[in-house]
Amino acid sequence: xxxxxxVKENVQISVKKKSQIADIWKRLCRNKTAxxxxxxxxxxxxxxxxxxxxxxxxxxxxxxxxSNTLQPPSAAHPFGTDExxxxxxxxxxxxxxxxxxxxxxxxxxALAIGLVLGSAAGYFGGKVDMIIMRIMDIFLAIPGTxxxxxxxxxxxxxxxxxxxxxxxxxxxxFARVVRGAVMTVRDSEYVEAARAIGAKDATIIFHDxxxxxxxxxxxxxxxxxxSVILSIAGLSFIGLGIPAPMPEWGAMLxxxxxxxRDYSYMCMFPGLAIMITIxxxxxxxxxxxxxxxxxxx
Amino acid sequence: MxxxxxxxxxxxxxxxxxxxxxxxxxxxALNGLELEIERGKTLGLVGETGAGKTTTGLSLxxxxxxxxxxIVSGSIKLDGKDILSxxxxxxxxxxxxxxxxxxxxxxxxxxxxxxxxxxxxxxxKLHEEGGQAEALKRAREMLExxxxxxxxxxxxxxxxxxxxxxxxVIAMALACNPELLIADEPxxxxxxxxxxxxxxxxxxxxxxxxxxxxxxxxxxGIVAEICDKVSVIYAGRVIEHGTLEDIFKNTRHPxxxxxxxxxxxxxxxxxxxxxxxxxxPDPSNLPKGCAFCPRCDYAMDICETQKPGxxxxxxxxxxxxxxxxxxxxxxxxxxxx
Amino acid sequence: xSTQPLLxxxxxxxxxxxxxxxxxxxxxxxxxxxxxxxxxxxxxSGCGKSTTGRAILRLLEPxxxxxxxxxxxxxxxxxxxxxRKRTEMQIIFQDPFSSLNPRKTISQIIADPLKINKIIxxxxxxxxxxxxLMEIVGLADRLINTYPHELDGGRRQRIGxxxxxxxxxxxIVCDEPVxxxxxxxxxxxxxxxxxxxxxxxxxxxxxxxxxxxxxxFSDDIAVMYLGxxxxxxxxxxxxxxxxxxxxxxxxxAIPIPSLDxxxxxxxxxxEITSPIEPPAACRFANRCPHATDRCRGEEPQLKEIKxxxxxxxxxxx
Numbered sequence: 001x002x003x004x005x006x007v008k009e010n011v012q013i014s015v016k017k018k019s020q021i022a023d024i025w026k027r028l029c030r031n032k033t034a035x036x037x038x039x040x041x042x043x044x045x046x047x048x049x050x051x052x053x054x055x056x057x058x059x060x061x062x063x064x065x066x067s068n069t070l071q072p073p074s075a076a077h078p079f080g081t082d083e084x085x086x087x088x089x090x091x092x093x094x095x096x097x098x099x100x101x102x103x104x105x106x107x108x109x110a111l112a113i114g115l116v117l118g119s120a121a122g123y124f125g126g127k128v129d130m131i132i133m134r135i136m137d138i139f140l141a142i143p144g145t146x147x148x149x150x151x152x153x154x155x156x157x158x159x160x161x162x163x164x165x166x167x168x169x170x171x172x173x174f175a176r177v178v179r180g181a182v183m184t185v186r187d188s189e190y191v192e193a194a195r196a197i198g199a200k201d202a203t204i205i206f207h208d209x210x211x212x213x214x215x216x217x218x219x220x221x222x223x224x225x226x227s228v229i230l231s232i233a234g235l236s237f238i239g240l241g242i243p244a245p246m247p248e249w250g251a252m253l254x255x256x257x258x259x260x261r262d263y264s265y266m267c268m269f270p271g272l273a274i275m276i277t278i279x280x281x282x283x284x285x286x287x288x289x290x291x292x293x294x295x296x297x
Numbered sequence: 298m299x300x301x302x303x304x305x306x307x308x309x310x311x312x313x314x315x316x317x318x319x320x321x322x323x324x325x326a327l328n329g330l331e332l333e334i335e336r337g338k339t340l341g342l343v344g345e346t347g348a349g350k351t352t353t354g355l356s357l358x359x360x361x362x363x364x365x366x367x368i369v370s371g372s373i374k375l376d377g378k379d380i381l382s383x384x385x386x387x388x389x390x391x392x393x394x395x396x397x398x399x400x401x402x403x404x405x406x407x408x409x410x411x412x413x414x415x416x417x418x419x420x421x422k423l424h425e426e427g428g429q430a431e432a433l434k435r436a437r438e439m440l441e442x443x444x445x446x447x448x449x450x451x452x453x454x455x456x457x458x459x460x461x462x463x464x465x466v467i468a469m470a471l472a473c474n475p476e477l478l479i480a481d482e483p484x485x486x487x488x489x490x491x492x493x494x495x496x497x498x499x500x501x502x503x504x505x506x507x508x509x510x511x512x513x514x515x516x517x518g519i520v521a522e523i524c525d526k527v528s529v530i531y532a533g534r535v536i537e538h539g540t541l542e543d544i545f546k547n548t549r550h551p552x553x554x555x556x557x558x559x560x561x562x563x564x565x566x567x568x569x570x571x572x573x574x575x576x577x578p579d580p581s582n583l584p585k586g587c588a589f590c591p592r593c594d595y596a597m598d599i600c601e602t603q604k605p606g607x608x609x610x611x612x613x614x615x616x617x618x619x620x621x622x623x624x625x626x627x628x629x630x631x632x633x634x
Numbered sequence: 635x636s637t638q639p640l641l642x643x644x645x646x647x648x649x650x651x652x653x654x655x656x657x658x659x660x661x662x663x664x665x666x667x668x669x670x671x672x673x674x675x676x677x678x679s680g681c682g683k684s685t686t687g688r689a690i691l692r693l694l695e696p697x698x699x700x701x702x703x704x705x706x707x708x709x710x711x712x713x714x715x716x717x718r719k720r721t722e723m724q725i726i727f728q729d730p731f732s733s734l735n736p737r738k739t740i741s742q743i744i745a746d747p748l749k750i751n752k753i754i755x756x757x758x759x760x761x762x763x764x765x766x767l768m769e770i771v772g773l774a775d776r777l778i779n780t781y782p783h784e785l786d787g788g789r790r791q792r793i794g795x796x797x798x799x800x801x802x803x804x805x806i807v808c809d810e811p812v813x814x815x816x817x818x819x820x821x822x823x824x825x826x827x828x829x830x831x832x833x834x835x836x837x838x839x840x841x842x843x844x845x846x847x848x849x850x851f852s853d854d855i856a857v858m859y860l861g862x863x864x865x866x867x868x869x870x871x872x873x874x875x876x877x878x879x880x881x882x883x884x885x886x887a888i889p890i891p892s893l894d895x896x897x898x899x900x901x902x903x904x905e906i907t908s909p910i911e912p913p914a915a916c917r918f919a920n921r922c923p924h925a926t927d928r929c930r931g932e933e934p935q936l937k938e939i940k941x942x943x944x945x946x947x948x949x950x951x
Binding site for chain 2: 678679786788816817818819820821822824825843845846847849850851883884886887888889890891892893896899901902905906
Binding site: 188189190192193194195196197198199200203207208211212 | 691693717718720721724725727729732733734735736737738746747750751794797800801
């Protein structure tokens with residue numbers, strides 16, 4: 001390594017080190033946009049958890065009120081009302097819970113499968129790698145939206161099918177990231193050391209390889225949640241997502257298309273909600289990538 | 298010392314204090330470093346990791362990364378001129394021309410996407426008159442000088458072996474005939490037979506151009522091979538300095554003695570190695586008195602509380618240690634190897 | 635001697651397949667190590683010494699040859715049998731920074747071999763053994779829950795040694811164990827290793843490029859060049875009478891930290907040839923100051939020129 005960075009590294013090694021987690025937290029906090037992202041994400045999660053508790057689904061979220069349709073923002077309805085007289089603010093907030101929960105569930109499923117496939121491919125290499133990755137490539141080659149449309153169109157428009165569709169599209173991405181991370185770590189000397197003391201492959205993968213490959217996987221998880229939410233909004237926009245009358249930002253956007261000229265507030269708020277959610281998740285993901293990278297190489 | 302008016306010094310560092318201000322604390326990298334490099338001579342800077350050798354080298358080029366590094370106080374003079382007061386532009390003119398540096402790892406010192414002659418020519422064009430053609434011609438001459446056929450100039454770094462890459466780096470450093478060459482562990486990454494070739498070559502070039510050299514190393518064998526004078530650095534200060542004869546045959550400081558004792562003796566293979574106990578002190582938390590005191594076999598009470606001053610044995614040899622004063626320094630309490 | 639050597643390596647070969655052809659990393663290497671002794675293996679980068687060490691432990695699968703450990707050929711063992719054999723043959727790595735799992739504490743790293751091989755399953759007994767090992771290698775007890783990155787190179791290397799010792803092995807391959815450490819720490823670790831050898835009757839294969847260290851530490855020394863074993867002799871004999879021209883150049887190239895005994899250095903010309911598909915000739919011929927036509931056309935064999943002193947060179951025949 002060149003000497004300037006050697007000096008810096010020696011300086012770092014020579015100073016007392018706290019735990020790695022504390023280090024990472026500090027780095028993350030130094031990144032203002034990442035902190036902003038984190039704060040917003042936490043707020044969103046809170047909204048997502050509290051909305052179903054605070055707002056009564058039957059009376060406040062889906063009840064139509066024809067006497068109150070298309071009202072502009074006012075004290076009673078801060079975001080106005082939609083074409084069926086429902087309060088846009090309440091629906092927008094409620095939709096947070098829908099989007100976030102589907103996003104998280106999908107990612108957990110895709111991560112679990114991706115971890116297994118990716119570690120196997122990355123660790124064993126050779127034929128195993130080839131077979132797994134070629135199958136993943138097939139799925140990656142199909143545009144995510146198209147794949148989701150096909151699955152939903154054939155299996156029906158329900159939340160479970162939506163999750164399946166999204167998970168199928170997301171799994172190859174995780175498998176790829178995990179594979180890459182595993183391959184980086186696989187040739188480390190401590191993995192060789194584990195083999196030298198008699199560890200079996202499975203043990204090595206779980207105890208030595210994966211714990212050290214976490215960084216890119218964590219980043220991918222954050223970004224993938226954002227991606228799934230956006231994708232669902234898109235599907236809902238074309239009518240293949242969350243079935244009505246459940247509030248969903250994309251569906252709300254779609255419904256507002258007809259009224260966009262005179263009642264622009266109808267699309268503004270769901271649109272803003274999507275934007276803020278995706279942006280904050282991406283900011284957080286990027287921030288995590290920077291904070292994690294040099295430490296957990 | 299009244300002698301310095303008579304010395305022709307290429308580089309002079311007086312009382313240099315350099316700190317690295319990090320989140321975890323302030324690292325005292327250099328604590329009042331003093332260094333003198335005479336024209337045409339080679340000074341060896343010997344110490345272990347963390348002693349401040351590389352920081353010293355970088356200071357001479359004013360390349361300390363800032364942040365987190367800060368030159369707190371002291372003076373650095375190159376060819377009599379104070380470089381700490383120079384502007385960035387003036388420093389750029391000096392780097393590569395008056396003073397050049399060779400780093401340890403030739404792989405990262407060379408740009409992988411430029412041919413070797415282009416890299417040498419780049420240095421020449423930056424500091425000297427003449428166009429591309431002339432610079433390339435001169436670059437090829439430099440390659441020949443370091444033992445690489447000029448016809449290989451059009452090749453890329455990855456096509457050369459480690460030893461040859463280091464020669465290219467040396468050619469680049471010497472291209473503008475600098476007054477001072479700083480070599481930071483230039484042969485540590487090389488095989489021992491290649492190291493011998495490179496050192497031999499450096500000696501030859503030094504003779505030819507009368508270049509002054511600062512050889513930063515931890516290897517006392519290399520010091521014996523190529524240096525005229527030696528400064529032993531520990532925790533950011535030079536704790537012993539002298540000619541080869543002074544340091545090798547009249548070792549005074551316990552740390553220097555410890556370094557020699559840690560080396561396996563080629564003559565007597567059964568002799569047990571006598572390592573220095575303990576570790577280098579934490580530079581963000583240096584001991585109050587003498588920095589070496591916690592590890593020193595000869596430590597006295599005063600060593601814990603007071604930093605030792607300089608004691609001279611003769612015109613060239615001094616040591617910073619409470620064991621000595623001007624009366625007993627000639628005897629040398631420290632045992633010879 | 636009538637007792638069989640602990641390790642008997644015969645015609646060991648390790649070739650790697652590259653796009654340009656077969657890379658002869660280890661080419662027909664034969665040597666033995668007696669129980670309780672240390673064989674130093676020296677050579678410069680690319681000579682195959684590290685590969686030899688790993689091939690013996692089957693961390694890299696040998697292309698051909700035999701590795702007789704206490705008379706049993708370990709090359710022929712199945713993957714599972716070899717895994718069990720590993721308890722007797724261990725390795726200490728060069729880089730104390732990369733050979734330790736950064737996410738495990740010291741006690742976890744040292745306890746691993748015990749857990750994995752089910753030698754000690756009771757957690758309390760495991761901790762006891764870990765503490766015992768830490769004491770043996772000179773690691774303070776309070777460090778038991780620290781992570782590798784919190785410690786310096788010397789201490790990390792001690793962890794590596796403790797881990798290697800955990801299974802009470804008979805044989806340890808030491809792959810440049812002190813090269814990454816400062817000189818004063820090197821001495822500490824070398825003293826420790828020597829002491830452990832005496833106490834525990836260990837047999838070492840000490841791989842290094844540092845000739846002064848190998849002289850101090852080994853009973854016998856083997857010199858490798860481009861995958862071939864070109865000279866082997868007891869340490870004192872090798873330093874007193876280096877016979878192979880490469881050994882002579884190597885020894886003369888060591889910088890001597892002394893003003894006395896300055897010797898004339900033999901400077902080798904030329905560059906090391908490629909280990910890919912080497913021709914049937916002496917591999918050192920292109921750089922050898924004494925090369926003859928025979929050297930360039932024929933490959934020399936390892937011959938015993940004096941009792942215990944083997945050389946592979948036509949000039950010594």
